[in-house]
Amino acid sequence: MDRIIQQFFNVEIMIAAWPMLLDGLGVTLLLCLAVIPLGLAGGLLAALGSLARSRWVRLPTIFFVDFFRAVPPLVLLIFIYAGLPFAGLRISPFTAVVIGFFLNNSAYYGEIFRAGIQSVGFGQTEAARSTGLTATQTLAHVVLPQAVRNVLPDLLSNTIEVVKLTSLASVVSLGELLHAADMARSVTYNASPIVLAALVYLILLWPFVRLVSRFGRGLGA
Amino acid sequence: MTADVEAAQATPSLEVRGLHKSFGTVEVLKGVDLTVAHREMVFVLGPSGSGKSTMLRCCNRLEEPDSGLILLEGDPVTGKGVNLNAIRQRIGMVFQAFNLYPHLNARKNVTLALRKVRGMSRDEADARAMEALTRVGLADKSENHPSELSGGQQQRVAIARALALEPQVMLFDEPTSALDPELVGDVLAVMREVKAAGMTMLVVSHEMKFAREAADRVIFMDQGRIVEQGPPERIFGAPEHDRTRAFLSRVTGD
Ligand SMILES: Nc1ncnc2c1ncn2[C@@H]1O[C@H](COP(=O)(O)OP(=O)(O)OP(=O)(O)O)[C@@H](O)[C@H]1O
Ligand SMILES: [Mg+2]
Numbered sequence: 505m506d507r508i509i510q511q512f513f514n515v516e517i518m519i520a521a522w523p524m525l526l527d528g529l530g531v532t533l534l535l536c537l538a539v540i541p542l543g544l545a546g547g548l549l550a551a552l553g554s555l556a557r558s559r560w561v562r563l564p565t566i567f568f569v570d571f572f573r574a575v576p577p578l579v580l581l582i583f584i585y586a587g588l589p590f591a592g593l594r595i596s597p598f599t600a601v602v603i604g605f606f607l608n609n610s611a612y613y614g615e616i617f618r619a620g621i622q623s624v625g626f627g628q629t630e631a632a633r634s635t636g637l638t639a640t641q642t643l644a645h646v647v648l649p650q651a652v653r654n655v656l657p658d659l660l661s662n663t664i665e666v667v668k669l670t671s672l673a674s675v676v677s678l679g680e681l682l683h684a685a686d687m688a689r690s691v692t693y694n695a696s697p698i699v700l701a702a703l704v705y706l707i708l709l710w711p712f713v714r715l716v717s718r719f720g721r722g723l724g725a
Numbered sequence: 726m727t728a729d730v731e732a733a734q735a736t737p738s739l740e741v742r743g744l745h746k747s748f749g750t751v752e753v754l755k756g757v758d759l760t761v762a763h764r765e766m767v768f769v770l771g772p773s774g775s776g777k778s779t780m781l782r783c784c785n786r787l788e789e790p791d792s793g794l795i796l797l798e799g800d801p802v803t804g805k806g807v808n809l810n811a812i813r814q815r816i817g818m819v820f821q822a823f824n825l826y827p828h829l830n831a832r833k834n835v836t837l838a839l840r841k842v843r844g845m846s847r848d849e850a851d852a853r854a855m856e857a858l859t860r861v862g863l864a865d866k867s868e869n870h871p872s873e874l875s876g877g878q879q880q881r882v883a884i885a886r887a888l889a890l891e892p893q894v895m896l897f898d899e900p901t902s903a904l905d906p907e908l909v910g911d912v913l914a915v916m917r918e919v920k921a922a923g924m925t926m927l928v929v930s931h932e933m934k935f936a937r938e939a940a941d942r943v944i945f946m947d948q949g950r951i952v953e954q955g956p957p958e959r960i961f962g963a964p965e966h967d968r969t970r971a972f973l974s975r976v977t978g979d
Contacts, residue, residue, distance in 0.1 A: 630787050631824035631883075635838035635890060636814035645837055649828045 514696040521688035521697040528684025529704060535598070535670045535680055539605035540663060546606055547613025552643075554618055565614075572611035578672055580604045585676040597678040601670075609666055616658045620651030657719035664712050668705065681705070736799045738763045738925040739784065739894050744793035746779055753779050755949035757793070761894065766926040768936040768957070771946035772972055777929040780946070781896050784927070785816040798893055814842055817887030817895040821902050823879040825871040831858060831882045832867040835889045843890070857885035861915045877908030881915050888919065895919065897928040913939075933977060937961055945969045 553565030572580070585600035595603075624647050632642040652659070674683035685701035737760040746754040753776045761767050769777050782788040784795060786802065786809060795802040802812050826834050835854035839845045845853065858864050861881035863874075871879050880900055887895055897916070901909040913935050920926055920939060930936065936943055936957055943960040945952045947968050953960065964970045 625824075627820060627822050627824040628826065631818075631820060631826070631886075632837075634785055634787060634813055634816070634818040635886065636810045636842040637838060638810055641841050645841060646826055650826075653828060 510694075512695050512699050514694055517688075517692050517694045517696045518700045521685070521692065521700060524684045524688050525681065525697065525700060525704065528679055528681040528701070531679050531684075532667075532670055532681040535601060535605075535673060535678075536667055538602050539609060539670070540666060542602065542606045543609025543613050543666060544659075546610025547615075547617050550610050550614025551617030551621055554614065555621060569611045569614050572607045573615070575608075577604065577608045577669060578675065580608060581672055581676060597673065597676045600676055601673040601678055605666070605669070608669075609662075612662050612665075613659070616655050616662060617651065619658070620655035621647060623654045624650045657716050660712060660716050660719070664709055664716070667709060671705075737761060737796075738765070738798060739927065740794075740796040740799075741780070741784065742794040742796075744780065744783055744795070745791045746776075746783060746788060747791055753949050754783070754790075757946075757949070757951055759944070759951065761925055761927055763925055764920075764923050765941045766920050766928065766939060768940040768943045769927065769929045769946060770931070770933075770936070770943060770960075770972065770976075771952075775946045776949045777946055778898050781818075781898050781927065781929055784894075784896055785813050785818055787818075810842065814838070814890050815893045817890060817892035819880070819883050819887055819895065819897045819900045821899040823871070823876070823883045823903070825879050825883055825886075827871050830868050830870050831863060831874070831885075834871070834882055835886045838886070838890055853889050854885070857889040858882070860888065860918065861885045862911070875908055876904045877911045880904065880912050884912075884915055884919070892924075894925045894927065897926065897930065899929055899931070901930065901932055931976060933961070933973075945972065947972070 550565055550569050553561050554569060556562045556565070581601065581604040584604045585595070585597060588595060588600075628646050628650065629642055632646040633639070637645070670680055671682040673680050674686060677683065679687075681701050681704060682698075685697040688697035689695060739759075739761040741757055741759040744754050744757040744759075745752070757776075757780055759767075759780075769780070771777050779788055783790045783793075784802065790803055793803065797812060797815055800812065801807055802816075825831075826837065829837065832851065832854045835857055836845075836847075836850040839850035839853055840847070843850075855864060855867060858867050861884055863878060863881055863885065866874060866878060866882075871882070874882065880903075884900075900916070901912050904912065909932070913932065916926070916928070916935075917939055928936075928940070938957075940957045942954060943957045944954040945960060945964070945966070945968070952966050952968055953964065960969065961973065964973060
């Protein structure tokens with residue numbers, strides 16, 4: 505029992521590792537700040553593209569979405585970071601992660617936005633257009649607000665997933681939370697920093713997980 | 726009366742000429758000609774599938790006509806160079822399913838187009854919306870969302886939304902068909918008031934009693950064509966065509 509506490513819940517080591525983890529947390533948050541808005545924007549474009557009337561827009565978009573939903577994000581990440589230099593493109597770990605996440609997130613958020621847009625009856629668009637609103641105004645003021653509301657739990661779930669997935673960035677040596685914790689583990693020969701990192705993820709995400717559950721019950725979503 | 730005013734009044738408010746529309750291989754409108762004069766309320770009757778909604782929806786091009794000409798106050802609605810969003814503001818439409826925006830309260834349902842299309846300030850748009858909601862008897866519901874309103878109230882908000890843009894013509898597609906019978910009267914009362922205020926109205930509806938007392942003219946459509954038209958007394962009292970007679974005896978149940 506003592507050994508378990510020593511190895512996993514060593515408070516002294518946790519305190520010692522805390523500054524490193526804090527730096528890592530900063531990188532994780534920065535990463536989230538970059539990839540979540542980018543993913544949402546890309547997802548919105550993907551959704552609009554996959555619903556476009558022109559097949560020249562629609563079919564490539566659907567292929568894009570399917571492709572990046574099928575490719576494991578870890579494979580994508582390693583390909584971008586380790587593969588692209590073979591094509592003469594050298595990029596920083598941060599850039600690689602942002603690109604990889606942008607492609608992956610756009611596909612996932614895109615499917616959610618598409619479902620949301622399709623959940624809004626066409627009568628809404630007709631009513632809006634009959635008053636002289638343009639297609640873009642109709643989208644912005646009538647369709648999207650309802651679409652987003654209808655899929656809010658899914659958007660939130662996916663965002664939680666994205667935050668967790670940022671830990672993948674550790675494999676390309678980006679110093680985010682997990683990477684920092686792992687570094688601390690290797691210098692202390694102790695797993696407590698990893699436990700601490702898990703705790704930080706938990707504290708960060710738990711309120712949102714709760715929120716999604718409440719949506720599930722409260723809004724019948 | 727000056728010559729200008731007379732000429733303007735001689736131009737029909739809405740004119741439809743040779744309107745054709747097919748869905749796939751099915752020809753739904755087979756050459757519809759129709760004029761609606763200023764301040765006239767024209768009722769359109771006809772069996773299900775006869776093309777009433779399609780004709781109405783062609784008038785503001787929610788449905789794209791295959792051929793034919795539509796003029797609003799002499800201005801083309803159909804054709805290449807038409808500014809559709811500009812012309813649609815001049816044609817109000819009321820739908821069977823109301824189609825209110827569920828995420829906005831009654832007032833904002835009305836102000837959306839005023840703000841975004843007309844570019845009114847918030848205060849201007851709010852004042853105009855309250856005016857329109859007062860007209861339909863719902864000033865006290867301005868802050869309620871559609872889900873908090875009865876069907877009849879929702880439809881009156883929808884009418885206010887169309888009215889607020891001060892259209893030259895209003896199109897009604899079965900405005901009371903989705904309502905519980907006891908709520909129909911309020912909507913018809915509003916339509917009566919709108920007509921009394923001088924609005925030009927083209928109405929698809931099965932409210933025969935209302936048509937009889939309020940319509941200036943009744944049109945009977947069948948299989949994509951106008952079969953006959955005339956004042957309500959004549960259409961209801963002495964229809965000339967067998968198809969009209971058959972339809973009327975079916976819907977009035979005698
Ligand atoms: N978007 C569409 N695609 C294919 N067919 C359509 C479409 N809209 C209408 N139709 C067909 O066109 C015909 C005329 O429809 P329309 O809705 O104009 O009839 P209506 O006279 O309004 O009937 P109702 O009294 O039932 O409302 C029907 O056979 C209908 O099935
Ligand atoms: Mg119809």
